[in-house]
Amino acid sequence: MHTFWQRQSRFGLRVLWRVLSGALLGVLLSGCANQPHWPDAYGPDAYESSNLTSIASTRRSLTSTILTNVPFHPQEKYQCGPASLAMMLNAQNVDVLPDELVDRVYLPQRKGALQVEMVAAARQYGMLVYPLAPKLESILDEVRAGHPVLILQNLRFEWWPQWHFAVVIGYDSVKRTLILHSGIQANYRQPATVFMATWNRSERWARVILPPDKIPSTAEPLTFLMAAHDLETTRQTIAATSAYKAALRTWPDQPAALLGLGNIAYQQAQWSEAEGYYRAMTDQFPDISAGWNNLAEALLRQGKHEESTDMMNKALETGKHPESSGAS
Numbered sequence: 289m290h291t292f293w294q295r296q297s298r299f300g301l302r303v304l305w306r307v308l309s310g311a312l313l314g315v316l317l318s319g320c321a322n323q324p325h326w327p328d329a330y331g332p333d334a335y336e337s338s339n340l341t342s343i344a345s346t347r348r349s350l351t352s353t354i355l356t357n358v359p360f361h362p363q364e365k366y367q368c369g370p371a372s373l374a375m376m377l378n379a380q381n382v383d384v385l386p387d388e389l390v391d392r393v394y395l396p397q398r399k400g401a402l403q404v405e406m407v408a409a410a411r412q413y414g415m416l417v418y419p420l421a422p423k424l425e426s427i428l429d430e431v432r433a434g435h436p437v438l439i440l441q442n443l444r445f446e447w448w449p450q451w452h453f454a455v456v457i458g459y460d461s462v463k464r465t466l467i468l469h470s471g472i473q474a475n476y477r478q479p480a481t482v483f484m485a486t487w488n489r490s491e492r493w494a495r496v497i498l499p500p501d502k503i504p505s506t507a508e509p510l511t512f513l514m515a516a517h518d519l520e521t522t523r524q525t526i527a528a529t530s531a532y533k534a535a536l537r538t539w540p541d542q543p544a545a546l547l548g549l550g551n552i553a554y555q556q557a558q559w560s561e562a563e564g565y566y567r568a569m570t571d572q573f574p575d576i577s578a579g580w581n582n583l584a585e586a587l588l589r590q591g592k593h594e595e596s597t598d599m600m601n602k603a604l605e606t607g608k609h610p611e612s613s614g615a616s
Contacts, residue, residue, distance in 0.1 A: 327425040330461045354458030354467055358436045360474035361386050369393045372453040376497045379436050382413050414527040416500040418515050422492030426506045433505035435496045442489035500531035509539040543573040559589040577606035
């Protein structure tokens, strides 16, 4: 059973996500330069004036990085999706082969896989799928942090597409190349000009796939919380709980993590545990009516009728003020 506010809070998070997505779309539409800009932070002269002894390893990682923990699976015909997803999962110690993923992601009528199937399949293995901001630096940041990046390219034209999934496992800033496991080629070095041209035509689609307790290097709180919420709504409860707890440790000023943890406990009829999370939310964020509303529900489930009524009155009082109504 979902409380009224649980439905509203989920709706609210999706509204926030649409706003964020709109902002990202604006970046996409404006990023059409013919000559891609290699991020200054990853240039061969980065930190040139700094103390070279103290930053030597940092400078090396900014100049060139290649991940060695990503197994390579050559793709069968039209099956770059299963091969790429297997590589991403293997990098997180998930033991799976491309053949085991074919039925989950491959669409024979399309002779390929769609992004939605790839993401859904990764979640079925308890992984959190995080969408990267549509810029090259986001990919480089994640790879530098040790996270391979699943990307989608269009190898032909917008009017005659050839969609292709590949995995970015490294980069060379001196030569301005990306290093990919792609197709039948391992450690394929692709010039940034070619990479950006093909990546642009996919609207710069890129994802990291990580255990849910691991925060991506480029993570933003709302985007991460939406990824955690997606695990919750696909019944990956253990993974969602882990992701919400990671978010709570990383961004203690975000009420959605407490709300999500409370809601999961509530759905599992763990009324006392749910009460604990909702109380923490009302203590830290007393101006958000969601906490009071859901706390009232958790108390009611435990037969604490008088206190539940008090909490519901606080929820109603708080909800009278639009600026303090939480996610809406």
